Amino acid sequence: MFDGASNFAHSVDSVFLFTLIVSVFFLVLITFLMIFFVIKYNRKRNPKATNIEGHVGLEILWTAIPTVLVLIMFWYGWIGYKEMEDIPDDALTVDVTAMMWNWKFKYENGRETDSLYVPVNTPVALNLRSSDVNHAFYIPAFRIKKDVYPGQDRKIWFEATNEGAFDIACAEYCGLQHSYMYSKIFVLSENDFNKWMNQEEQIESESQDDAEQLKTPDEIPVAGS
Numbered sequence: 001m002f003d004g005a006s007n008f009a010h011s012v013d014s015v016f017l018f019t020l021i022v023s024v025f026f027l028v029l030i031t032f033l034m035i036f037f038v039i040k041y042n043r044k045r046n047p048k049a050t051n052i053e054g055h056v057g058l059e060i061l062w063t064a065i066p067t068v069l070v071l072i073m074f075w076y077g078w079i080g081y082k083e084m085e086d087i088p089d090d091a092l093t094v095d096v097t098a099m100m101w102n103w104k105f106k107y108e109n110g111r112e113t114d115s116l117y118v119p120v121n122t123p124v125a126l127n128l129r130s131s132d133v134n135h136a137f138y139i140p141a142f143r144i145k146k147d148v149y150p151g152q153d154r155k156i157w158f159e160a161t162n163e164g165a166f167d168i169a170c171a172e173y174c175g176l177q178h179s180y181m182y183s184k185i186f187v188l189s190e191n192d193f194n195k196w197m198n199q200e201e202q203i204e205s206e207s208q209d210d211a212e213q214l215k216t217p218d219e220i221p222v223a224g225s
């Protein structure tokens with residue numbers, strides 16, 4: 001579960017884990033107290049009802065503790081959010097276009113691909129736009145997600161910390177084939193990335209081979225049939 005591969009993974013996972021632990025703790029505590037009091041104050045043991053007045057100390061305590069806990073959740077969530085909004089000036093920029101039902105990536109040198117290629121340990125900024133309906137750009141392993149709307153440019157950034165291939169998904173229902181709107185992000189070493197960028201023609205033909213291979217009938221997912 002905690003195998004994130006970007007600079008945001010640690011902070012997002014920490015807030016998630018903290019929230020989960022607090023929630024489970026109170027779920028168990030409150031369930032236990034409920035059952036305990038139902039048994040303790042049942043009709044057989046307490047045939048005559050009594051009116052219990054409040055307890056100021058207790059009320060302050062059970063107001064103060066949850067308030068502090070949610071403020072801690074808010075604070076760390078806010079710090080993480082600020083970091084995500086604060087795009088480094090030297091980031092490599094890629095234009096991302098969402099459409100029914102795939103993603104297009106356009107690099108600074110004009111090159112276009114269906115999968116996203118980025119160098120490891122380098123800040124990458126994505127300009128997100130949609131050419132039709134609402135989508136959401138989502139890389140689960142990087143813990144980043146942002147809605148993409150037509151007519152509005154939005155930005156997101158990350159720094160990949162591990163080389164490898166990770167899923168890109170659309171996280172906003174955008175029509176019949178929404179569930180097939182997957183792509184891949186390939187995180188390469190800086191050297192490999194530069195080679196990839198400069199060896200345009202060779203890679204283009206490679207990716208054409210890939211595309212042709214994918215077109216064998218049994219590899220095409222059949223939608224809704």
Ligand SMILES: [Cu+2]
Binds near residue numbers: 099136170172173178
């Ligand atoms: Cu979509």
